[in-house]
Amino acid sequence: MSARVLVVDDILPNVKLLEAKLSCEYYDVITATSGQEALEKVETENPDIVLLDVMMPGMDGFEVCSRIKSNPEKAHIPVVMVTALTDVEDKVRGLEVGADDFLSKPIDDIALMARVRSLARLKMALDEWRLRENSANQFGVVTEKTNLMQEPVEGARILLVEDKDFDKNKIVQSLSQDLNIVMSVDNGMRAMELISSQDFDIMMVSLNLREEDGLRLCSHLRSNEKTRSLPIVMIAEQDDMPRVAHGLEIGAHDYILRPLEKNELIARVRTQIRRKRFQQRLRSSYEISLSMALTDSLTGLYNRRYLEVHLEKLIANNAHSNKALGVIMMDIDHFKSVNDTHGHKVGDEVLQVFAERLKNNLRSFDLVVRLGGEEFVAILPDVMPERAYFVAERLRRAIADEPVPCSVEGGFLNVTTSVGGAIINNGGHPIAAVLERADKCLYEAKHAGRNCSVFENKGKLDPEQYQEQERSFFDKEVEDALPPDDEDTNATQTQNGASS
């Protein structure tokens, strides 16, 4: 994949040499001869990669890198420091300000091209995600800003494949400093076993295993959907560069050469952890956007759109079951007067508490939805009619028996709900008809004086009957899926303060 590379060096022949090499491989090259010019080009020219000389008069490479990485819009652009310095301290300093790699002058062509290709690929993948994040931001769905350099670098799970005890111990010890959990194994087979049962943030793979070729393992990780984007850091000998280049080609993210230097090791692993977490965050923004499409923002319950999609499935499943589907529709009594008397803020508080109580009194696989306004519906899959009656009454009491805390004088309002229910058998019903049946009963409950439950073919439920019998009716299994007893006891202990 081609890419736009920004070459920065204050010595023109150095710029020209790199430009020629990259251009020959059909990269789009732009150049800068000072730190200041580099920052301007990063801003205006959208490079995919920056090759950055360290020693420059005025603003040096460290400073340039540090400024690029502190700009949330640009921090994801990979930076490779190019230097005649071989001091480990300088290398680590560069990595710590966010550089993705170091290349030593004179530049080895294999190392250069392998590195540029690999970083170009990472950059393109990130760009896709950032594009998506931008459109999510535009919609205002996800407003949290992501910034690569602000990702935490500690507490990652690392899987190390290394059979040399000396280096293994050194790695485990060095990385533990950042509170990482490092698990180490001797061979690829064992690594694949662990990967199948656990999640890791990073893999480190030795290219000098005694019994096998570490690159084979890298290739295998890349070919599996589960591990395709797992960052891989290769561990190699100084004279392994051609194989390292091959590894980058296969899709490894980075490498470190022996003898391992503790600080370099830590810095490189931190870079990978940061990139991994950044990408994860971009992904989860997407998941959040989706889930927001299906939930009610005030109560956090599912919305009508979700109900329509899933009720259809539940009705279809129900056709093949010998149990029934319970549909319980609820409407807060005289809710309009709450809004009119106390304002919308109080109304919203009441809706939130109402939603909370519904959730607490249903099983985890029951579906609770705010249809809109003060109307709610609960769908109970695989339920027997008697159980649906109990649940309806249980929900009604959960509202009526305990005043709702909200911002009014006295701190509480008495609220009640009317409940209408229907039992659906044998599938095949259109959604609208099913909801209509429960709605009709809800209407009857309103006419029967509110704060009561009416079921199709059953009529108004006797509150006392269901309150008394409930405890003995539940079999053990159902009981376990419900909230703990004390909540229930609380509810029945409080006064019955129903308001019309």
Added chain:
Amino acid sequence: MSARVLVVDDILPNVKLLEAKLSCEYYDVITATSGQEALEKVETENPDIVLLDVMMPGMDGFEVCSRIKSNPEKAHIPVVMVTALTDVEDKVRGLEVGADDFLSKPIDDIALMARVRSLARLKMALDEWRLRENSANQFGVVTEKTNLMQEPVEGARILLVEDKDFDKNKIVQSLSQDLNIVMSVDNGMRAMELISSQDFDIMMVSLNLREEDGLRLCSHLRSNEKTRSLPIVMIAEQDDMPRVAHGLEIGAHDYILRPLEKNELIARVRTQIRRKRFQQRLRSSYEISLSMALTDSLTGLYNRRYLEVHLEKLIANNAHSNKALGVIMMDIDHFKSVNDTHGHKVGDEVLQVFAERLKNNLRSFDLVVRLGGEEFVAILPDVMPERAYFVAERLRRAIADEPVPCSVEGGFLNVTTSVGGAIINNGGHPIAAVLERADKCLYEAKHAGRNCSVFENKGKLDPEQYQEQERSFFDKEVEDALPPDDEDTNATQTQNGASS
């Protein structure tokens, strides 16, 4: 990037040879020696690419390819046909059943590796999108199923960069058959100009331009964000294979060799059009998911979540403007009784018509939101107070003056709305306070007898005053942004049928 490659050939030595070559480059290789086995492995092993022999006993390669491509779950897996046949007809037949390319035996290593690498990259990019589409499907947000092979292959916009008249004419003529629009230019500079002002579905680039290197153009296209994923088909001479391989490496999608064969040309371009449109569809599923998060499913208006994000911005902008922000809150009068008397279906119809009328009577940059239930709000940026009063009355009349068509006896219901408004100056107000101020006036409008508008610091508006003066008040500019006159005339001609 490594990938899992399925090699299919009935002759074992052929399988072994390809396996060795690919394995040496660290691809994960799986094999099959019959068409049936190939289909099973495609199903169970998730290959990223299939290398498929054409001549096999039993089920031949064409049939295998055709079956892979007719399976919506597998159609996106690239298939390369491998054959000793050199007949153009066979080649075209393969492309037409959905093969992505043809390789001739004996296989040229450069061509093989370049092709496999390029297809692996395309596959990975598609996988990312499909993953996302799957999660959208799980949520039930987007239920439409996408299938690569069902994308239309006609009517694409193609930009051809070719300076040889003979081939240029041949391409234009051949591709016009599929109703494509082909624009052709002689050089890269002219191509970049066109691209900056127009959108194309595909680029075709000659690698044998007299004045420049076509690969340089390909590289440039890949380095620009706008054209990064635009499919490129290279046109090359038979002995150009090393440069073609380089082009695939840079990111071109496909190539065709001279002398150009009409049917092959058409088939290859169709494949690219299909892939482009498939990817576009996956992208737009994502955009749809996002927009669903911000709209009300019943009316299509924006929802409260959107209002919260954008009102904040509008208030902030307003701080720097010398105009004001109008906030108009509306509530359908006695809506509960519509639901109770006629059912929810009728209630929903009323809400939909109501929303439609609001939209038709506001400027395109005004913001109309359904807050929930029967409550709506319109935000008017950059508006003078008098204009806000007019608009409020205009909206009120748009509801009251014309009965709402819905499924009741007689076909219409008389509906009215109460309106509360506030004018926000100088920014800096919290959203909740702004909405609260309009809400308070709405409450006053209800108490003043409904079907009227009350504004903060202004009181109840005189309907006759605003109806008469409206026409003369509007300046030309504002007028243009409003719906055509006849709509307005209709509204005032009908009876005033307000119900309480």
